[in-house]
Amino acid sequence: MVYFYKILTFLAKFTKIYRNLAKIISIFMIFSNKWTAKKLKNKFFQYFQGKEHHLISSASLIPENDPTVLFTTAGMHPLVPYLIGEKHPEGQCLISVQKCLRTGDIDEVGDATHHTFFEMLGNWSLGDYFKKEAIEYSWDFLTKILKLEKDKLAVSIFAGNKDVPAYDEESEKIWLSLGVSKERIEKIKDNWWGPAGQSGPCGPDTEIFYWTGPGKAPKKFEETDKHWVEIWNNVIMEFDKTADGKYQPLKQKNIDTGMGLERTLAVLNGYDDNYKTELFQPIIKQLENISGKKYEEDKKSFRIIADHIRSAVFILGDSHGIAPSNKDQGYVLRRLIRRAIRFARLLGIKEYFMASLGNLIASWYALAYPELERNEKFIFSELAKEEEKFSKTLDKGLKVFDKNPPKSGKDAFMLYSTYGFPIEMIEEEVKSRNLNFGNKEKQEFLEYTVQHANLSTTASAGMFKGGLADDGVMATKYHTATHLLHQALRDVLGQHVEQRGSNINEERLRFDFVHPDPMTNEQIKKVEDIVNQQIVAQLPVSYQEMSVEEAKKQGAIGLFEQKYGEKVKVYKMGNYSQEICGGPHVKNTSELGHFSIKKEQSSSAGIRRIKAVLE
Ligand code: SER
Numbered sequence: 001m002v003y004f005y006k007i008l009t010f011l012a013k014f015t016k017i018y019r020n021l022a023k024i025i026s027i028f029m030i031f032s033n034k035w036t037a038k039k040l041k042n043k044f045f046q047y048f049q050g051k052e053h054h055l056i057s058s059a060s061l062i063p064e065n066d067p068t069v070l071f072t073t074a075g076m077h078p079l080v081p082y083l084i085g086e087k088h089p090e091g092q093c094l095i096s097v098q099k100c101l102r103t104g105d106i107d108e109v110g111d112a113t114h115h116t117f118f119e120m121l122g123n124w125s126l127g128d129y130f131k132k133e134a135i136e137y138s139w140d141f142l143t144k145i146l147k148l149e150k151d152k153l154a155v156s157i158f159a160g161n162k163d164v165p166a167y168d169e170e171s172e173k174i175w176l177s178l179g180v181s182k183e184r185i186e187k188i189k190d191n192w193w194g195p196a197g198q199s200g201p202c203g204p205d206t207e208i209f210y211w212t213g214p215g216k217a218p219k220k221f222e223e224t225d226k227h228w229v230e231i232w233n234n235v236i237m238e239f240d241k242t243a244d245g246k247y248q249p250l251k252q253k254n255i256d257t258g259m260g261l262e263r264t265l266a267v268l269n270g271y272d273d274n275y276k277t278e279l280f281q282p283i284i285k286q287l288e289n290i291s292g293k294k295y296e297e298d299k300k301s302f303r304i305i306a307d308h309i310r311s312a313v314f315i316l317g318d319s320h321g322i323a324p325s326n327k328d329q330g331y332v333l334r335r336l337i338r339r340a341i342r343f344a345r346l347l348g349i350k351e352y353f354m355a356s357l358g359n360l361i362a363s364w365y366a367l368a369y370p371e372l373e374r375n376e377k378f379i380f381s382e383l384a385k386e387e388e389k390f391s392k393t394l395d396k397g398l399k400v401f402d403k404n405p406p407k408s409g410k411d412a413f414m415l416y417s418t419y420g421f422p423i424e425m426i427e428e429e430v431k432s433r434n435l436n437f438g439n440k441e442k443q444e445f446l447e448y449t450v451q452h453a454n455l456s457t458t459a460s461a462g463m464f465k466g467g468l469a470d471d472g473v474m475a476t477k478y479h480t481a482t483h484l485l486h487q488a489l490r491d492v493l494g495q496h497v498e499q500r501g502s503n504i505n506e507e508r509l510r511f512d513f514v515h516p517d518p519m520t521n522e523q524i525k526k527v528e529d530i531v532n533q534q535i536v537a538q539l540p541v542s543y544q545e546m547s548v549e550e551a552k553k554q555g556a557i558g559l560f561e562q563k564y565g566e567k568v569k570v571y572k573m574g575n576y577s578q579e580i581c582g583g584p585h586v587k588n589t590s591e592l593g594h595f596s597i598k599k600e601q602s603s604s605a606g607i608r609r610i611k612a613v614l615e
Helices: 002-031 037-049 077-083 131-145 169-177 261-268 281-291 299-316 328-346 354-365 376-403 409-419 423-432 439-464 473-493 521-536 548-553
Strands: 054-056 093-101 117-126 153-158 185-188 200-211 228-241 247-260 499-504 509-514 541-547 567-573 577-580 595-604 607-614
Touching (some): 131 169, 228 261, 281 299, 299 354, 376 409, 473 607, 521 595
Antiparallel strands (some): 499 509, 509 607
């Protein structure tokens, strides 16, 4: 424990220095001719604001009220209720830069363009403009505002598939009219985006690629050539995939677009590697200092470490109090941290480095994401704790290795599965000890890992079951019950109670909130009684749109993540509860039935978790 406090006090001294450094560098960048993330974001905002779009804040990286996915994976994710018909308080044309995390891409990380965490710029039409304008805007922005060479751009369109057989001829015509040659338009079956879960809004897409290879771009575009990097996706969101797998036309035709910030920034600066941008260079430089190695010597390890720590910092800093654990988001977080440490060992890094790198990243990004500054103590202490825990496990593994060096693929696999040794590490250890571990053993080891991977994929696939916009009748009821519960907890336990996470499905609600101690039976009973009184009182449920400031002034509760001046919906349940929320909700609390708390337990330090049902 003493060790952590020492580290924290030590780091605190440097936090300010880093932050000032980040500020100085960002001022200096204004005078350089390099593209910065800030400049790119501003150009995007200006362009679309000039076309009557409203800028909305990035939603949390942890989806609210969505049990089917662990993280926000795209800018459209928090907009799902509005894509299927809810009215958005900021209007029908929106833009955002959204924090995203995609665990599905973890094995690709290590190349020049894939990340687990990334920022996505997007513009949306919620039943306003459609295909023609969307394609024209994207082309206009890339070629006129960012001034990307037209000759290095190519596009793909939807080729049709078994569910929707027709190819997207209309998009093809629009691209041709913009001057894109036929050879640079490829028809692809997979050009379909969504739904993000198993059901919800989706549609064909048309993607824009940039040539990052040497010399002139080939005349003919082939998506399989890795030098073509996708930078923009226009999704023509006109279908709703139902729970039974059917595609029905959406009542409201939408546009959903996404541009990867890191990739576009690299392209604009003429880099063929996202890690050469200002977003990663400070991390890479510090890793070079700690390891004594150069980036060029082992790009893959440098990239994996930089990517994973950045993701870990954003998960920890997201105000949901997610700490490393063996479940859900906490499990992903643990995997990211541990993987970064393993690759750091491959680079020869033996000392603790997580908290200091985390500090650098949090300080660098705090200008754009103030939550990282607010939660910095939590970020550093969790990184340091997990690093210490895992390092001990690895050291134990090394001792086992020394005592009982692996002779077969099976032995090596035991080391891997029990102590988390990656194959690269096992190979290094074997090599440095001149052990007899050849190709046959390695092959056997790989077979075991494949079997193991299949098992764990099947296990984790279960977590993604169900629809994304699970706005079934029961889920909507649970959503309303969650608001009542939140207010009741504040009445019984005190005003310090704040939501930290909410997860709803058709069977139950789960609610995480700030409270230091286990609840007593009396407190649980009291909360239940209050919620049931509000149900019996038949409170009408309604909402009003107002600015964030107005909502706060009226005493509404909820996670205030929106920016100054932004409009939000405030849901009211009679005079009992007022909370910022996108909906949907039932019309009257009398629809809920009987509320009963089934479990009250710890979620993480200082955070309690309640599971409750409606009977
Ligand atoms: N939802 C689409 C994507 O993620 C466009 O934003 O690519």
